[in-house]
Amino acid sequence: MSETKQNAAKLSMFASGLIVAGKLVVAVLTGSLGVLSEALHSLIDFGATVMTWFAVRWADLPADEDHHYGHAKIESVAALLEAVLLCLTAVFVAYQAIHRLLAEPVPLRIEWWAIAVLLVAIAIDLNRARVLRAVAKQTSSAALAADATHFESDIYGSLAVLAGLFGIWLGLPWADSAATLVVAALIAWIGWKLGEQTLETLLDRAPQGISENIISIVERHEGILTVGQLRMRQVGAIQFLTLSADVPRSKPNTEIERLKASVIADIKALLPDADVSLILTPVAVDNETAIEKVNVIAAEHKLAIHHLTVQNIAGKLAVSFDLEVDGAMTLFLAHERATELEGAIRQSLGDDVEVESHIEPQPEQLLRGLVADDATIAKIKKSLLTLAKKETHMRDVHSIRVRQADGRLFVHYHCRFDPAMSVENVHSVVDRVEIQLQKAFGHIKRVIAHAEPSGAARHKL
Numbered sequence: 001m002s003e004t005k006q007n008a009a010k011l012s013m014f015a016s017g018l019i020v021a022g023k024l025v026v027a028v029l030t031g032s033l034g035v036l037s038e039a040l041h042s043l044i045d046f047g048a049t050v051m052t053w054f055a056v057r058w059a060d061l062p063a064d065e066d067h068h069y070g071h072a073k074i075e076s077v078a079a080l081l082e083a084v085l086l087c088l089t090a091v092f093v094a095y096q097a098i099h100r101l102l103a104e105p106v107p108l109r110i111e112w113w114a115i116a117v118l119l120v121a122i123a124i125d126l127n128r129a130r131v132l133r134a135v136a137k138q139t140s141s142a143a144l145a146a147d148a149t150h151f152e153s154d155i156y157g158s159l160a161v162l163a164g165l166f167g168i169w170l171g172l173p174w175a176d177s178a179a180t181l182v183v184a185a186l187i188a189w190i191g192w193k194l195g196e197q198t199l200e201t202l203l204d205r206a207p208q209g210i211s212e213n214i215i216s217i218v219e220r221h222e223g224i225l226t227v228g229q230l231r232m233r234q235v236g237a238i239q240f241l242t243l244s245a246d247v248p249r250s251k252p253n254t255e256i257e258r259l260k261a262s263v264i265a266d267i268k269a270l271l272p273d274a275d276v277s278l279i280l281t282p283v284a285v286d287n288e289t290a291i292e293k294v295n296v297i298a299a300e301h302k303l304a305i306h307h308l309t310v311q312n313i314a315g316k317l318a319v320s321f322d323l324e325v326d327g328a329m330t331l332f333l334a335h336e337r338a339t340e341l342e343g344a345i346r347q348s349l350g351d352d353v354e355v356e357s358h359i360e361p362q363p364e365q366l367l368r369g370l371v372a373d374d375a376t377i378a379k380i381k382k383s384l385l386t387l388a389k390k391e392t393h394m395r396d397v398h399s400i401r402v403r404q405a406d407g408r409l410f411v412h413y414h415c416r417f418d419p420a421m422s423v424e425n426v427h428s429v430v431d432r433v434e435i436q437l438q439k440a441f442g443h444i445k446r447v448i449a450h451a452e453p454s455g456a457a458r459h460k461l
Contacts, residue, residue, distance in 0.1 A: 079198040086191025094184035098177075125155045149194050210271075214243070217266045223247050223259050225283065239274040241267065249282035250292040256280055290349060294319060297344050303337065304362065318354040319345060327361030334359050372402040372409060380411060383440050387433050393417055394429055395454070399461060408445035411437065419453035426451050 132148035163179055215227050228244035245263075247256055264276045284293075290310045298305045304324040311318045323341065325334045342355040349355075372380075381400050388397045396416040403410045417426050434447035452459055 080195060083191045083195030083198060086187050086194065090184045090188035090191060093180060093187065098181070122155055122159070125152070129155065149190055152190070213270060214241070214267060217270065218243065218245055218263055221259060221263055221266075223251060223255075224263070225285065228279075228281075239271050240277075241271070241274050242277045242279075244279040244281060246283045247280050248285050248288070249296050250285075250288055251282065256282065290317060290319070293348050294321070294345055297348055298341060301337075301341050301344065303341055305357075307358075313354075316352060316354065317349060319349070320356050321358070323357045323359050324362040325359060331359075369403040369405040369410065372404045376404075376409070377402045380409070380437070380441060380444075384411070384413060384433070384437060387436050388415065391429050391433065393421060393425070394433070398458070399450075405445075407443065409441065409443055410445055411447045412450075413448075414450045414452060414459060416452050416454045419455065 129148045129152045163182075210232070211230055214230060214232075218224055218227050225246040225248065228246070229242075231242040233240050247259065251259075260278055260280050264278055267276050267278075268274055282296075284296075288296075291308060294308060294310070295305070298321075305321040306324070308321040309319070323334075323338050325337060338357045338359055342357060345355050346353050371377075377400075380402050384400060385397055388394045394415050394417065397413055399412070399414040401412040403412070415430070417429070430447075430449040430451060433449070437447055438444045450459060
């Protein structure tokens, strides 16, 4: 992209130089003010193309510590300066035209080659404007777009000058000055429009309708409650977009991250070059249940709880749960943690809520385990299969594994139940088997049963 932009700017300088030289020769040899004004216009354009070349080189410098958004805005600054030059040129040309209209007519010489030079200039302008417009669109270059506008203004100006020369050939001495005024008006109008467009870019005006489209994209995602402030700025080819939205605080962090990635992907489908910064803020919602509130509060305190139970006893809520803490922590510190959490829950649910916790040690984070010896595995496997046969609903016990860590045993197995059976009933069965297995083997620390519905494929280990 960088090389494409710079090559386009170099070719523009070369083309603009040729046009200036040709028009100056015609202006000197014919004495036409219209041609001279066009030559002056083209000379300004030549200076603008030189400025554009420097601007696109500067704009392609990467972002640094002082310019977090890069240097692409310099192209808009260059385009604004070109707009100012166009307007100043228009004022000068108009002044000269009015002065000649009020003075004595100046005899002009109209030669065929003068017409030919202007026609060649129009052809060059037409080609360069087309190429520059295409490259500007491809690279989102404000400076090249301004250059294309200059070449287009040259075309209109040259056509007006040709009309003035034709008027002189018809015997109308004022036609050249009138054509010059037309050129001045065209240059002023183009300069004004270019300046207006460039100022909008420098003032970070968002493209019309884009904000509504982006907000609509975000609101379509399930889980987005409200969309907050949207900020957008265009810097070269990149749209820097910052957006905030609220999500239910009961959503797990992993789900919020997936939602965030999905929203950003949809925005990039609309704006492929966008640099999107999306902030999702978890907030409480009106329909949040007591269980969701307690889980959120525990997560905010970075505490792990389980066996959470919420009961409604004669219109009064009673909350109980198991609180996991480091097994080496003193009872005093653990009780302080529990009291702090219980207080936060009361503050959220109401002071009349009954809250109590059961403190227990956290399971070890990482154990160095070994496969138990064959004799131990055989004994436990035989006992497990015997216990399973006594359970009417448990069948197809498989994938039995026994691991040993720190002198304790961990038993893992898979089994099957009727698919229509409730999870509560399934859990009661596997709990009963676990208790009996631990009674038979006192050094079994845990029994992990993976229940599968009958008829489903076996779970992959």
